[in-house]
Amino acid sequence: MNIIVCIKQVPDTAEVRINPETNTLIREGVPSIINPYDLHAIEAALQIKEKTGAKVTVITMGPPQAEDALREAISMGVDDVRLISDRAFAGADTWATSYALYKAIEKLGYDIILCGKQAIDGDTAQVGPEVAEFLNIPHIAYIRKIEDVSDKSIKVQRLMDEGYDVVESSLPVLLTVVKEINTPRLPSLKGKMAAKKAVITKMDLNAIGAEAENVGLKGSPTQVKNIFAPQSKADRKMFRGSVEEQVDMLVRELRGLKCV
Amino acid sequence: MRIVVNIERCTGCGQCIDSCPFTAIVMQEGKAFINEYCQFCRACMSICPEGAIIEIMEEGDIQKADISDYKGVWVFAEQRDGMVASVAYELLGAGRRLADELKAELSAVLVGSTEDQAKELIKWGADKVYHCKDSIFEKFNDEPYSQLLTNLVKTHKPEIVLAGATPIGRSFIPRVAARLRTGLTADCTALEIDRDSGNLLQIRPAFGGNIMATILCPNHRPQMATVRPRVMKRGEYNADRNGEIIPVSADNITIRTKVLETIKEVSECMVNLQEADVIVAGGRGLGKPDGFKMLEELAEVLDGAVGASRAAVDEGWIPYSHQVGQTGKTVCPKIYIACGISGAVQHLVGMQSSDIIIAINKNPEAPIFNVATYGIVGDVYEVVPLLIKKIKEIKEL
Numbered sequence: 001m002n003i004i005v006c007i008k009q010v011p012d013t014a015e016v017r018i019n020p021e022t023n024t025l026i027r028e029g030v031p032s033i034i035n036p037y038d039l040h041a042i043e044a045a046l047q048i049k050e051k052t053g054a055k056v057t058v059i060t061m062g063p064p065q066a067e068d069a070l071r072e073a074i075s076m077g078v079d080d081v082r083l084i085s086d087r088a089f090a091g092a093d094t095w096a097t098s099y100a101l102y103k104a105i106e107k108l109g110y111d112i113i114l115c116g117k118q119a120i121d122g123d124t125a126q127v128g129p130e131v132a133e134f135l136n137i138p139h140i141a142y143i144r145k146i147e148d149v150s151d152k153s154i155k156v157q158r159l160m161d162e163g164y165d166v167v168e169s170s171l172p173v174l175l176t177v178v179k180e181i182n183t184p185r186l187p188s189l190k191g192k193m194a195a196k197k198a199v200i201t202k203m204d205l206n207a208i209g210a211e212a213e214n215v216g217l218k219g220s221p222t223q224v225k226n227i228f229a230p231q232s233k234a235d236r237k238m239f240r241g242s243v244e245e246q247v248d249m250l251v252r253e254l255r256g257l258k259c260v
Numbered sequence: 261m262r263i264v265v266n267i268e269r270c271t272g273c274g275q276c277i278d279s280c281p282f283t284a285i286v287m288q289e290g291k292a293f294i295n296e297y298c299q300f301c302r303a304c305m306s307i308c309p310e311g312a313i314i315e316i317m318e319e320g321d322i323q324k325a326d327i328s329d330y331k332g333v334w335v336f337a338e339q340r341d342g343m344v345a346s347v348a349y350e351l352l353g354a355g356r357r358l359a360d361e362l363k364a365e366l367s368a369v370l371v372g373s374t375e376d377q378a379k380e381l382i383k384w385g386a387d388k389v390y391h392c393k394d395s396i397f398e399k400f401n402d403e404p405y406s407q408l409l410t411n412l413v414k415t416h417k418p419e420i421v422l423a424g425a426t427p428i429g430r431s432f433i434p435r436v437a438a439r440l441r442t443g444l445t446a447d448c449t450a451l452e453i454d455r456d457s458g459n460l461l462q463i464r465p466a467f468g469g470n471i472m473a474t475i476l477c478p479n480h481r482p483q484m485a486t487v488r489p490r491v492m493k494r495g496e497y498n499a500d501r502n503g504e505i506i507p508v509s510a511d512n513i514t515i516r517t518k519v520l521e522t523i524k525e526v527s528e529c530m531v532n533l534q535e536a537d538v539i540v541a542g543g544r545g546l547g548k549p550d551g552f553k554m555l556e557e558l559a560e561v562l563d564g565a566v567g568a569s570r571a572a573v574d575e576g577w578i579p580y581s582h583q584v585g586q587t588g589k590t591v592c593p594k595i596y597i598a599c600g601i602s603g604a605v606q607h608l609v610g611m612q613s614s615d616i617i618i619a620i621n622k623n624p625e626a627p628i629f630n631v632a633t634y635g636i637v638g639d640v641y642e643v644v645p646l647l648i649k650k651i652k653e654i655k656e657l
C-alpha cells in the first residue's frame with residue numbers, strides 16, 4: 001500500500017502581526033514550521049504503516065527552502081519525500097496548488113492520501129478536497145479517528161458540528177485530519193541522523209507532467225487584490241469602581257442592548 | 261505576471277523583506293530577491309522607497325474564459341436532518357443584496373429535505389429554488405452533493421455561488437470549484453460588488469485573523485465563496501413572496517463513500533457553539549473544574565453556550581468540543597463573555613468577530629482587554645456570581 005502525505009511549510013502565524021501605521025506585516029524572526037495539522041497527517045500515515053507495512057511518502061509544493069519541512073518529516077520516520085518546486089508554481093491559489101499536487105501524486109502512485117484539515121496561513125481547507133476531485137477519488141474531511149483500514153476500504157469518524165459521522169469508503173481515498181486524531185511523535189535520534197543525510201528529490205513542472213497554464217499564478221482563478229489590518233473596535237469601554245459597581249454598569253449596558 | 265526587483269535601483273534597505281506577508285523576499289548579495297513564495301499581493305511595491313519593485317506582464321497572463329453567459333446569484337441551502345440550517349437564511353440575505361445590485365435573480369439549491377422547506381427559502385428571499393428530493397441526499401455525503409451541484413452550475417451558469425463555511429460546505433464545495441475550473445474563496449466575512457468591474461470582492465481573514473485579504477476571481481465563472489456562519493444578516497421574511505420551485509433529479513451519480521452512522525454529541529450545555537447567540541467562555545483563570553459549573557449557570561440565564569480556552573481544555577476541566585480558537589471552533593455570537601482568559605492570539609482568532617466581547621480578568625494588562633467591548637477588572641469568582649444574581653433579578657421583574 002502506498003500512502004502519500006501532503007504537507008505545507010507555513011509561517012508560525014501566532015507571531016505575524018500588522019503594523020497599524022504602515023499597514024504592512026511585521027514578521028521579523030517569524031519561524032517557518034510544518035503546518036500543525038500536517039504533523040497529525042504524518043502521524044496517521046505512520047500508524048497505518050505500522051499496521052499494514054505501507055510505504056509513506058511525504059510531498060510538499062513550495063520554494064527550495066521547503067526542503068526543511070521534508071527533512072523534519074524524514075526525522076519522524078517516513079520512507080520517502082518529494083519536493084515539488086519550480087519557478088512556474090509561484091503564486092498558486094488553491095486550484096493551481098491542488099492541480100500541481102494531483103499531477104505529482106499521479107506520478108507517484110497512491111492508495112491513501114492524507115492532508116491536514118487546513119493550512120494555518122491561508123486557513124482555506126480546500127486543497128485536500130480539490131486534489132481528490134482532480135484524481136477523481138472520494139475524500140472524507142475532518143477525520144478524528146481511523147477505525148479500520150484494509151487493502152480495499154477504510155472506516156473513519158468524521159467530525160461534524162454536532163457530533164461525528166462514521167463513514168466508510170473504498171480505496172483509493174483522500175482524508176483530511178483534525179488534531180484530535182492523534183499526538184504526533186517527536187523525531188528520534190536515528191531519524192534526525194537520516195534527515196541530515198537524506199538527498200531530497202525534486203520534481204519540477206516537467207517531472208510532474210503539468211501544463212504551464214494550469215499552475216502558479218497563470219493557473220490561479222483567484223487573485224489577492226489587497227491586504228489590510230483587521231479593524232479594531234473603537235467603542236471600547238473599561239468599567240471602573242468596585243466589583244458591584246462594575247457589574248451594575250455591565251448589566252445596564254446589556255439591558256440597553258436588549259440582551260437581558 | 262511577475263513581481264521583480266530592479267537591481268539597479270535596489271539599495272538593499274530591506275524594508276520590502278519586512279513588508280512581505282509570505283516571506284517571499286530574501287537578501288541576495290546585498291539586493292532584494294523575490295522567490296516562489298510570492299503571492300502578488302504587491303505589499304512590497306508600495307513600501308519600496310526607491311520604486312525598485314515592479315510588475316512585469318508575461319505572455320499568456322490574460323486568459324479570459326467566456327464569462328458573459330453567467331448570470332444570477334446562487335445560494336447552496338444546507339440542511340441537517342431535513343431542516344434548512346440558519347446559515348442558509350443568512351446567505352439568502354447576503355445573496356439578495358448582491359443580486360439586487362447586479363439586477364439579477366437569486367436562486368437557492370436545496371438537496372434532500374422537503375417541499376415545505378423549499379418554500380421557506382422563497383419567503384426568505386429566493387426567486388427560484390432548485391430542489392432535489394432524492395433520498396441519497398438525506399445524510400451529508402461529498403460525492404452526490406458535489407456531483408449534483410456541479411451539474412446544475414454547468415447547466416444554468418450562475419455568476420456567483422455561495423455556501424456556508426460549515427463542515428459541510430467547506431468539505432464538498434472545493435470539489436465543485438475544482439471540477440468547474442474556477443476560484444473558491446474560503447470562509448469570507450464580507451462580500452461586495454466592485455462597482456467598476458462588477459466582480460465580487462470577497463473579504464476574508466488570513467494568517468489566523470492577523471490580516472484581512474480581498475480576493476477576486478476576475479476571469480473565471482462562477483465566482484465561488486464559502487461564507488462564515490453568523491456574519492451575514494438575514495434578509496426580510498415575507499410570507500407572501502412568490503417564487504418557483506424547480507424539481508431536479510439525481511442522475512449519473514457515482515458513490516464510493518457511505519455514511520454508516522451519525523452520532524450526536526450535544527451535551528446539556530449545548531455544545532453547538534457556532535449557533536449560540538451568547539457564549540460564556542472560561543480559561544485557566546477559573547483555576548478549577550468547578551468554575552465551569554458557575555459559567556454554565558451564567559450561560560443558562562443568558563440562554564447561551566459554554567466555550568473554553570485551550571488551557572482550560574488541556575487542564576481537563578471541559579471537553580475539547582468546547583474549545584474556541586485556532587485549533588478549536590471559530591465562533592461569532594452576539595455576546596462573548598471571556599472569563600479568566602488572557603487573550604492569546606490563538607484564542608482571539610476564534611472569537612474576535614463576535615458582536616460584543618465582555619472580558620472579565622483580574623489582570624488589567626491582559627491582552628483580552630484590547631479586543632473587548634466591555635472590560636471588568638476583577639476576580640471571576642466575585643464578578644460572575646454577582647452578574648448571575650443581577651440578571652436573575654431583572655428576569656424576575
Ligand SMILES: Cc1cc2nc3c(=O)[nH]c(=O)nc-3n(C[C@H](O)[C@H](O)[C@H](O)COP(=O)(O)OP(=O)(O)OC[C@H]3O[C@@H](n4cnc5c(N)ncnc54)[C@H](O)[C@@H]3O)c2cc1C
Nearest residue numbers: 543544545569570571585586587588600601602607622640
Ligand atoms: C499552535 C497553537 C494553537 C493553539 N490553539 C488554541 C486555541 O484554539 N484556542 C485557545 O484558546 N488557545 C490556543 N492555543 C493556546 C494559547 O496560546 C494560550 O496558551 C491559551 O489560549 C491560554 O488560555 P487561557 O487564556 O485560558 O490561559 P492563561 O493564558 O493562563 O490566562 C489565564 C488568565 O486568567 C486570569 N485570571 C487568573 N485568575 C483569575 C481570577 N480568579 N479571576 C479573573 N481572572 C483570572 C489571568 O490574569 C490570565 O489573564 C494554541 C497555541 C498554539 C501554540
Ligand SMILES: Nc1ncnc2c1ncn2[C@@H]1O[C@H](COP(=O)(O)O)[C@@H](O)[C@H]1O
Nearest residue numbers: 006007061115116118119124125126127
Ligand atoms: N503547497 C502545498 N504542498 C503540499 N501540501 C499542501 C500544500 N498546500 C496545502 N497542502 C495540503 O492541504 C491541506 C489544506 O491546506 P489549505 O487548503 O491551504 O488550507 C494542508 O494541511 C496540506 O495537507
